[in-house]
Amino acid sequence: MKKAKKAENPIRKIIGICLILLFVMGVGVMASNAKLYNVKIILSNGYIMNVTTSKTKVSEILDENHIILLPEESVIPNEDSELSDNKTIKISKDEQQTVEVAENAETSENVTVETLLKSYDSIVEKLETVQVTIPYETITKDVSNNDSNKRETVVQKGKDGLKEVTYKVKYQNDVEIERTEISSNIIEEPVDKIIEIRKTITNRSTRSSSVSYSNGVWTYSSEEFDLLCAITAQECSSSYQGALAVITTACNRAESSRWAKNGSDPLSQYKAPGQFCYSIDSYWKRRLNGNYSSVVAQAVTDALNGKRNHNYLSFRSAGYASGEYIGGNVYFNAK
Numbered sequence: 460m461k462k463a464k465k466a467e468n469p470i471r472k473i474i475g476i477c478l479i480l481l482f483v484m485g486v487g488v489m490a491s492n493a494k495l496y497n498v499k500i501i502l503s504n505g506y507i508m509n510v511t512t513s514k515t516k517v518s519e520i521l522d523e524n525h526i527i528l529l530p531e532e533s534v535i536p537n538e539d540s541e542l543s544d545n546k547t548i549k550i551s552k553d554e555q556q557t558v559e560v561a562e563n564a565e566t567s568e569n570v571t572v573e574t575l576l577k578s579y580d581s582i583v584e585k586l587e588t589v590q591v592t593i594p595y596e597t598i599t600k601d602v603s604n605n606d607s608n609k610r611e612t613v614v615q616k617g618k619d620g621l622k623e624v625t626y627k628v629k630y631q632n633d634v635e636i637e638r639t640e641i642s643s644n645i646i647e648e649p650v651d652k653i654i655e656i657r658k659t660i661t662n663r664s665t666r667s668s669s670v671s672y673s674n675g676v677w678t679y680s681s682e683e684f685d686l687l688c689a690i691t692a693q694e695c696s697s698s699y700q701g702a703l704a705v706i707t708t709a710c711n712r713a714e715s716s717r718w719a720k721n722g723s724d725p726l727s728q729y730k731a732p733g734q735f736c737y738s739i740d741s742y743w744k745r746r747l748n749g750n751y752s753s754v755v756a757q758a759v760t761d762a763l764n765g766k767r768n769h770n771y772l773s774f775r776s777a778g779y780a781s782g783e784y785i786g787g788n789v790y791f792n793a794k
Contacts, residue, residue, distance in 0.1 A: 701786015
């Protein structure tokens with residue numbers, strides 16, 4: 460009897476193992492036969508979920524993905540429906556859905572749920588980098604001491620800056636719906652335009668119409684400044700130092716008693732007969748109205764504010780005299 464019982468135990472174990480294997484294989488076959496679906500779920504805030512499920516009922520798919528409808532939300536197709544052919548579930552607030560259906564109903568009497576769903580594209584985010592102009596600011600300083608005879612003078616020309624801005628842009632149905640700046644990088648700082656309101660002193664002893672001089676600084680009207688730059692550029696526009704050397708010569712003469720007969724300011728010296736291109740030819744006229752480089756304008760501005768780069772009173776084109784060579788001209792006859 461004991462031997463018979465011992466023989467039965469291995470047989471029972473073998474039968475038990477076989478039953479377990481059959482059960483596992485059956486479950487595997489059932490799982491392999493389950494069909495999986497790729498479903499797109501559009502939430503009411505526009506967020507899109509792409510899920511994989513074997514469920515076909517809307518409510519079961521929502522439960523499986525832990526999505527609970529709020530009281531003011533509804534779903535297309537409804538919760539009791541089976542998944543539609545386009546494999547899309549859209550959740551929207553009731554008022555949104557009413558407006559959407561009404562708008563589509565105006566264009567078609569046979570609007571279906573599937574047609575409505577097809578009209579919705581996912582929200583696409585893109586990074587866009589653009590260059591943006593930074594406008595310069597205009598600063599006005601009144602240094603006229605409230606004198607009644609005054610005028611505005613541009614001391615420094617303004618220049619726009621440039622920055623590179625990166626935006627995160629959202630599109631839906633190829634239409635931009637949101638733009639957010641996420642970073643910016645300044646490529647070039649803007650340069651302020653500086654205007655000074657100064658007292659105008661009419662100097663009848665000079666050949667220029669009006670000029671003010673205070674603390675080593677000459678001030679002209681915008682038109683006169685433009686004329687100074689045009690004459691300077693015609694004499695030399697190859698470099699900043701070359702232009703500064705030309706206007707420095709006129710400033711040195713204005714401060715020298717030896718050239719007092721031609722006037723006591725640089726523009727009067729420029730206009731003196733037979734001295735500079737102003738009275739020799741008319742080529743300088745084509746440079747009026749700002750037709751000269753910024754380095755020329757800067758050189759003239761600096762000279763009028765007291766900057767010099769030599770102490771000579773005369774110059775000629777290189778090769779016609781001996782002296783100090785600056786910007787294509789030779790300077791001589793020191794003060």
